[in-house]
Amino acid sequence: MKRKTLAGVSAAALASLSLAACSGGAGAAEAEGQIDYWLWDANQQPAYQQCADAFHEANPDLTVKITQRGWDDYWSALTTAFSSDTGPDVFTDHVSKYPEFVANGQLLPLDDHVQDVDLDQYAEGLADLWIAQDGKRYGLPKDWDTVAVFFNEQMVADAGLTDKDMQNLDWNPEDGGSYEEVIARLTVDANGTRGDEPGFDKDDVAVYGLGIPGAGYENGQTEWSMYTATTGWTHTDKNPWGTRYNYDDPKFQETIAWWYSLVEKGYMPPLETTIGASVNDNFGAGKSAMNINGDWMLSTYFGYDGVDVGLAPTPTGPSGERASMFNGLADSIWAGTDNPEGAAQWVKFLGSTDCQDIVGAAGVVFPSITSSAELATEAFAKKGIDVTPFTTQVDDGTTFLFPVTEHGSDVHAIMTAAMDDVLGGKADVASLTEANEQVNALFD
Numbered sequence: 001m002k003r004k005t006l007a008g009v010s011a012a013a014l015a016s017l018s019l020a021a022c023s024g025g026a027g028a029a030e031a032e033g034q035i036d037y038w039l040w041d042a043n044q045q046p047a048y049q050q051c052a053d054a055f056h057e058a059n060p061d062l063t064v065k066i067t068q069r070g071w072d073d074y075w076s077a078l079t080t081a082f083s084s085d086t087g088p089d090v091f092t093d094h095v096s097k098y099p100e101f102v103a104n105g106q107l108l109p110l111d112d113h114v115q116d117v118d119l120d121q122y123a124e125g126l127a128d129l130w131i132a133q134d135g136k137r138y139g140l141p142k143d144w145d146t147v148a149v150f151f152n153e154q155m156v157a158d159a160g161l162t163d164k165d166m167q168n169l170d171w172n173p174e175d176g177g178s179y180e181e182v183i184a185r186l187t188v189d190a191n192g193t194r195g196d197e198p199g200f201d202k203d204d205v206a207v208y209g210l211g212i213p214g215a216g217y218e219n220g221q222t223e224w225s226m227y228t229a230t231t232g233w234t235h236t237d238k239n240p241w242g243t244r245y246n247y248d249d250p251k252f253q254e255t256i257a258w259w260y261s262l263v264e265k266g267y268m269p270p271l272e273t274t275i276g277a278s279v280n281d282n283f284g285a286g287k288s289a290m291n292i293n294g295d296w297m298l299s300t301y302f303g304y305d306g307v308d309v310g311l312a313p314t315p316t317g318p319s320g321e322r323a324s325m326f327n328g329l330a331d332s333i334w335a336g337t338d339n340p341e342g343a344a345q346w347v348k349f350l351g352s353t354d355c356q357d358i359v360g361a362a363g364v365v366f367p368s369i370t371s372s373a374e375l376a377t378e379a380f381a382k383k384g385i386d387v388t389p390f391t392t393q394v395d396d397g398t399t400f401l402f403p404v405t406e407h408g409s410d411v412h413a414i415m416t417a418a419m420d421d422v423l424g425g426k427a428d429v430a431s432l433t434e435a436n437e438q439v440n441a442l443f444d
Helices: 011-015 017-024 045-058 071-083 100-103 153-158 163-167 178-188 225-231 250-264 280-283 295-301 339-349 353-362 370-382 388-394 407-421 431-442
Strands: 033-039 062-068 089-093 146-150 205-210 289-296 309-312 323-325 330-332 399-401
Touching: 017 033, 033 339, 045 062, 045 339, 045 353, 062 153, 062 339, 089 339, 100 330, 100 407, 146 153, 146 295, 146 323, 146 330, 146 388, 153 309, 153 407, 163 178, 163 309, 178 205, 178 289, 225 250, 250 407, 250 431, 280 289, 280 295, 289 295, 289 370, 330 339, 339 353, 353 370, 353 407, 407 431
Parallel strands: 033 062, 033 089, 205 289, 323 399
Antiparallel strands: 089 330, 146 289, 146 309
16 A cells, blocks of 8 residues: 555544535435444444544534444344344444345445445445445445454564564465464463473463464454465355355365364364453463454554564465455445435445544554555554554455355354364364355255
8 A cells, every 4th residue: 555644633633624525415404313323343432433523513413323332242232123123223234244134124225325425445345345136235335454463572582483483474284384383382381381392281281372262153254264265265156145155175174174283282272261251362461472363453452561562464375375354344224214314424424534534543443445544554653553464465465355145144153063163173174064065055
């Protein structure tokens, strides 16, 4: 990305930019009242409250009320609200969820409301993700994310490793490459013996070289997708709107077998220890030396007292390149809203530079508009955080899109159980072939 400088511009000043342009749109004169808006990320809520205040300033007859819930509670509450006809007017949506909402008639098409929106202003590919198979648009992009390696700088130094070592890791499913060597080196048992030293006790580990949040469900965004993608494997036959998943592919199963071997060797925590636990809090408590996570977690990781955090890109794989899943959230309108015009104005504002510049300047996430994402890079830099390990994936073209298909909740249920069994040591990776058959049967 080409970097811009916007020195001395405050969030308040950004909020006032071009506000006149935000009060337009179809039916603007009739729109009034309160707009209920839901999101799940507490770190982003303050920035979006600034957006809501700026929106109200430009549209005095409209007020936005923001409700924040954690990820798990968010989706169950949303489902309940839809079924009881009490849903929010507008909500933060996810590509893995919206196809089912569309199928159930729970989203309002945006096409008539966003005809004047320049879709080319968004990062490549994001706008197209939100066009469903019926050809209609159900969301305007709000941000994008990639994944990278967070590591404890002191632990890395104590292991005799350097920042340069962390920036140039390679991986393969046969022996794990230099990536596994580093993971082993960073693993320390209760007696102070490292994972690559004689006498290491894999059953009494004090610090794991690599932490994990779980088995990765059907997508493995922060768990295994950055490895599988470097083997040439893809989740589906096409994306978006694939109709066949590929969990039976030997490349996928070999990668997962290698990944599970880290648990067997004591380099990565057993699955049962992750239940109800926070992978990032374990990192903050010194229980893991490095984690792979998304850029949306930057504020969390760099907020732990007494922990000097480093960042590195994901390891280079058999393809000779790195890889990161590229996901983008959007804002959608509930079909049951009693204020469709007001909701549409708010969605347009959320998808505009007027709001995304505010979010970018806050330095919590990368907005979907390229110029606003550049503001985010600058904001992180002012906090002393070099986010290059996240942005390099976009700059180098080594990203791949989050899989978007029908039957998302059923695929999730099948693969969650199957992956939990494999990573929990209850089933061989070959069992994923049967799970894949169950998944593909949903599309027949």
